[in-house]
Amino acid sequence: MKKLDNIDFLIFDLGNVIIDIDYDFSIRELKKILPEQKHDLAPQFFTSTFHKQYEKGEISNGEFRDAVRELYRENWTDSQIDHVWNSLLINIPNERLDLLDSLRSKFKTAILSNTNDIHIVKFNQMLSEVSELNSIYDLCDDVFLSHEMGLAKPDTAIYKKVLSSLNADAEKTIFFDDLEANVKGAQKTGMNAVQITHPKALIEFFVDVQ
Numbered sequence: 001m002k003k004l005d006n007i008d009f010l011i012f013d014l015g016n017v018i019i020d021i022d023y024d025f026s027i028r029e030l031k032k033i034l035p036e037q038k039h040d041l042a043p044q045f046f047t048s049t050f051h052k053q054y055e056k057g058e059i060s061n062g063e064f065r066d067a068v069r070e071l072y073r074e075n076w077t078d079s080q081i082d083h084v085w086n087s088l089l090i091n092i093p094n095e096r097l098d099l100l101d102s103l104r105s106k107f108k109t110a111i112l113s114n115t116n117d118i119h120i121v122k123f124n125q126m127l128s129e130v131s132e133l134n135s136i137y138d139l140c141d142d143v144f145l146s147h148e149m150g151l152a153k154p155d156t157a158i159y160k161k162v163l164s165s166l167n168a169d170a171e172k173t174i175f176f177d178d179l180e181a182n183v184k185g186a187q188k189t190g191m192n193a194v195q196i197t198h199p200k201a202l203i204e205f206f207v208d209v210q
Helices: 023-033 036-041 049-057 061-073 078-086 094-103 117-130 154-168 182-188 201-205
Strands: 007-012 089-091 106-115 142-145 173-177 192-195
Touching: 007 192, 023 078, 036 061, 036 094, 036 154, 049 061, 049 142, 061 078, 078 117, 078 182, 089 117, 094 117, 106 154, 142 154
Parallel strands: 007 106, 007 173, 106 142, 173 192
Antiparallel strands: none
């Protein structure tokens, strides 16, 4: 039986913690509109410099889309780019939403995600389709998004900023993320951190919590 008597704050990543994501699916969607001779460039969609700039809010939606067009030398519409970009957002399981709701009665909760404006608009749409919630800001007490903060995980600066904003003690906080690098970044600040390694991991973590 886990006892979290000394924990005040629970902080959750979005991708593969709250919402299921699939980068491979997006690459397949990209290849549907990308000429075959350019398919070897498809993986750069997520590893490009402009991707990192976008998730830190250093470029606008329009600049991001133009960078995608420039990378592939294709005159795609905004909607074509947005479809491919958002196609990695697969599903928001209701059991995770129910868990977040139940945890708010016992802990302060927050979201901390490396994300961007286009994804958040889509996430909110998906959320409203599967629940009575209309916005990511309805999920938890506080929400921290990389593109609004100008910082990104696993840089320790983003975790320190969150802790400061929450007026939280690192040792009284648990952070949940699917990526090992982000978990280690949180641990460097003294936070407790748990890597979510499979779809049921978050639910299972809280099954025996008192």
